Amino acid sequence: MYALVDCNNFFVSCERALDSSLENKAVVVLSNNDGCVVSRSKEAKDLGIPMAAPAFKYKELFKQHDVKSFSAKFELYNFKSQQVIKIASSYVLEFETYSIDELFLNLTGFKYVNIYDYCLEIRKRIKKEADIPVSIGIAPTKTLCKVANRIVKEFPEKFNEGVYILNTPEKIEKALKWLNIGDVWGIGRRLVVKMNDAGVYKAWDLLQKPEMWVRKIMGIHGMRMINELKGIRQLELDSPSPKKSIAVTRSFMQMLTKKDDVLERVETFGMYCSERLRKQNTCCKMITVFVHTNRFRKDLPEYRNAKTQILPNPTNSSIIIGRVVKDLFEAIFEEGFHYKKAGVIVNDFVPEDQRLINLFEEDTQNQHLPVMKAMDAMNKKYGKDKVRLGSMNGQNTWGRAQMSPEYEAFLKNNILPEANFRFH
Template sequence: MYALVDCNNFFVSCERTLDKSLEDKPVVVLSNNDGCVISRSNEAKALGIPMGAPAFKYKDLFAKNNVQVFSAKFELYNYLSQQVSAIAKNYAPEYEIYSIDELFLDFHGFKYFNLQTYCEELRKRIIDEQKIPVSIGIAPTKTLCKVANRIVKKYPDRFATGVYIMNTPEKIEKALKWLPIEDVWGIGRRIAAKMHENGVYKAWDLLQKPEIWVRKIMGIHGTRMINELKGIPQLVLEEPSRKKTICVSRSFMEMITEKEELRERIETFAMYCAEKLRKQDSCCKVITVFIYTNRFRKDLGEYKNGFSMILPNPSSSSIVLAKMANKIFEAIYKEGYHYKKAGVVVSEFVPDNERITSLFEKDVDAKHIPVMKAMDFLNRKYGKDKIRLGSMSGKNTFGRKIISDDYEKLLKNNTLPEANYRFFS
């Protein structure tokens, strides 16, 4: 059996750990630049606030219903995610961190355990120690775990323990006859539309179709999905893979027209890429820079461009990557435009201890390594960007305005680790 531990309305739950008065009140958390709703409490959902709702369009509804609105506190969410995962990992020999708020546990071989009681204990411990409510779905396959978890969340009164085990053919059949096909893990809008055209509205309907038909619509992925829904495991737990590319980009809250301001953002993004490379003991061979105007403001003129350069030697130096990013920026920048988004991507990684340098190019990384290590150490000790290159402004790049002074103080004390997940931008 597998179990899916899923944090309920995770970002909102994290906000409630900071302020208990938010319990039972409508709460929403906004994306980077405070643009869209990315997490909602059940009370906010009941008001009809959809996921991804543009904040400016719902401003009156927020005010009328006293909805508490917060900028995303990514550092806090990552920290609490790690704490929840640390507790859950102790309950099974194998696990997979699927996302910031979801974790799979492998209970195969737990023959003499009462999984219901065991997972209730796990859930209680997470709530007691981290104040994060979770739902746990248990089933023979990962896909069915998703279904079981959805049922727990849909009917909290019926499953007050927050745990549901879907371990018999009867339970599986009943669940699949209830579950809309578009809610099956791995079914997107385009495929769901094809399913509807062919009379498949529930997950159970899919199992009634010939396998050759499913394979024609979805390929080998469809065959695996059918087996997973039947209770035959096809998806094993996966080890976290090393990143093949690192991207740091932002959509700016206010469009940038000044060249030097945009240059500073580009160089800062390059330095953040370098930090991430050093954290995984890697160097990159290629760096890419891109800049976009606002595609919805055609009246201001449209322009987008990007360019990649191969580094003379693989590097993880903030100094080297910032200089290369600046060279590309000079090549692609055009005056007279309002820029809405920019970013830096590094790729083609090699491990630090396997980097091969060119005989014809000076290897400056060797000189920079002690400086970079000292800078990383001091920033870990005293707070992010306390030690930085002169071209960095030190301003946050997320555009979060609804952040309390207490939380800013918490960040300055460096009590929270850097996020390991890709967040909304």
């Protein structure tokens, strides 16, 4: 059996863990630049606020119903996520972190343990120690775990303990006859249209289709899904694959026109890329810088450009990457435009201890290494960006306006590990 541990309205739950007065109130969390709603409490959902709703369109509704809106606190969410993962994974030998708020647990071999009570204990401990409510769906396959978890969330009054187990053919059949085909894990919007045209509206309807039809519409992926829905395991737990690229990109809260302002942002992004490279003990051989204007502002001239450089020697030095980033930026920046977004991407990685050096190029990586290690150690001890390059102004790059003074103070003294997930 597998179990899926899924945090309920995760970002909102983190806000409530920080401020208990938000319990039972309508709360939304906004994305970068406070643009769109990325997490909603049940109370906010009941008001008709959809996911990804542009915040400016719902200002009056927020005001009318006293909806509490918050800028995303990425550092806090990362910390809470790691707490939940650490607690839940301590109960099993094998697990898979699926996303920032979900992880699968492998309960295979727990023959002499009451799995329901075991997962109930996990849930209670997570709530007690991390103050995050979770739902746990238990089933023979990962796809059915998703179904079980959805049932818990859809019927909280019936499954108030937050745990549900799909462990009999009767339960599985009943669940699949209830579940809309569009809510099956792996079914996208385009596929839903094809399914509906063929009379498939519920997950159970898909199981009644001939194998040839499923193969024609969905290929081998469809047959795996069918078996998973039948309770025949097809998907094993995956270990996280190493990153093939690192990107730091941001949309600016306000459009920037001054060259120095955009350059400072881009050089900061380069600094963050180099920090992440050192964290995973790799060096990059390729750097890309891009900038572009706001494509939604049709009243302003549009411009976008990017430039890539292949390095003679792999590096993770903030100094070297900063110089390259500046040169690439100088090559693509054009005066007279209102810039909305920029970013730095590094890829083509090699392990730090397996660098192949070009004999005809000067290698300064080893000269910078002691400085970089000292800088990383200081930032780890005293907080992010306490020691930085002179070109960085120390401002946060996320564009978050609705932050409390208390949280800003927390950020200045933040020594949490770097987030392991993308938030944008």
